[in-house]
Amino acid sequence: MVKTDNIFHTEKLAIGYKKGRATNILMDNINLSVKRGQMICLLGANGVGKSTLIRTLARLQPTLEGNVILLGKNILDYKHKELAQNISLVLTDPIQGGNLNVLELVQMGRYPHTSWSGQLSSIDDEKVNIAIQQCEIDYIRNSNIFEISDGQLQKALIARALAQDGDLMLLDEPTVHLDANNRFTIMELLKKLVEETGKSVIISTHQVEMALELADELWLASCGDPIVSGKPKELIEKKLIAKMFPYLSKLS
Numbered sequence: 225m226v227k228t229d230n231i232f233h234t235e236k237l238a239i240g241y242k243k244g245r246a247t248n249i250l251m252d253n254i255n256l257s258v259k260r261g262q263m264i265c266l267l268g269a270n271g272v273g274k275s276t277l278i279r280t281l282a283r284l285q286p287t288l289e290g291n292v293i294l295l296g297k298n299i300l301d302y303k304h305k306e307l308a309q310n311i312s313l314v315l316t317d318p319i320q321g322g323n324l325n326v327l328e329l330v331q332m333g334r335y336p337h338t339s340w341s342g343q344l345s346s347i348d349d350e351k352v353n354i355a356i357q358q359c360e361i362d363y364i365r366n367s368n369i370f371e372i373s374d375g376q377l378q379k380a381l382i383a384r385a386l387a388q389d390g391d392l393m394l395l396d397e398p399t400v401h402l403d404a405n406n407r408f409t410i411m412e413l414l415k416k417l418v419e420e421t422g423k424s425v426i427i428s429t430h431q432v433e434m435a436l437e438l439a440d441e442l443w444l445a446s447c448g449d450p451i452v453s454g455k456p457k458e459l460i461e462k463k464l465i466a467k468m469f470p471y472l473s474k475l476s
């Protein structure tokens with residue numbers, strides 16, 4: 225697939241936190257774009273601001289400066305429901321809703337598309353079922369979400385985001401706490417979904433080796449410098465990966 229169709233970009237974006245009169249700018253002058261069907265991995269050290277960036281891109285917290293543009297429109301100009309129809313999120317926040325089973329959790333992804341009654345249509349049911357199949361969690365669809373493993377829950381959250389059916393998926397450390405097999409399975413699943421559905425995903429992760437292997441593009445975030453973006457191969461050739469992750473050269 226030729227990936228040229230920009231669906232999302234930032235313009236001179238600055239992110240961080242305001243406390244009283246003080247402003248803690250974590251990153252500024254961020255000018256990045258996302259093409260349709262692109263898998264982007266956001267890499268950087270602890271505390272550099274990856275989660276803050278993901279949350280700002282999703283409008284969960286305000287920008288300090290600049291704009292975030294989705295499908296040609298500033299995200300500030302979207303109504304809440306309309307934004308949720310276009311951006312699907314997988315965050316690290318704890319799940320609310322103790323009595324939900326996996327099916328009900330995935331169905332929640334369809335709420336931005338339902339009428340005021342919240343009633344799911346046959347199209348909603350079909351999208352939920354497809355998401356459940358794609359994430360290979362049919363066998364636990366009736367299990368309570370507190371009875372399943374972290375890896376299974378993470379797959380269910382990805383299924384919910386898929387059912388939500390936004391053009392853009394933002395995932396903050398979707399493989400945190402998972403064992404090596406599940407980390408690989410989930411990253412591979414995301415890659416497959418991008419290729420099969422043409423959706424775009426931005427994933428913040430500490431899985432450098434897997435990001436190098438699977439991402440179409442990397443965003444490298446480091447304290448005090450602008451984010452550097454590029455194909456993994458280009459960034460390796462420019463020695464930027466070796467500079468940011470010197471431990472890699474010590475692995476055989």
Ligand SMILES: Nc1ncnc2c1ncn2[C@@H]1O[C@H](COP(=O)(O)OP(=O)(O)OP(=O)(O)O)[C@@H](O)[C@H]1O
Pocket residue numbers: 241250268269270271272273274275276277
């Ligand atoms: N609500 C908040 N108010 C003020 N500062 C915050 C808030 N949340 C995070 N920070 C600060 O912003 C900085 C970046 O945090 P963030 O969680 O975005 O980093 P990160 O790159 O995702 O880190 P990690 O890889 O450890 O998850 C940290 O110094 C953190 O203390």
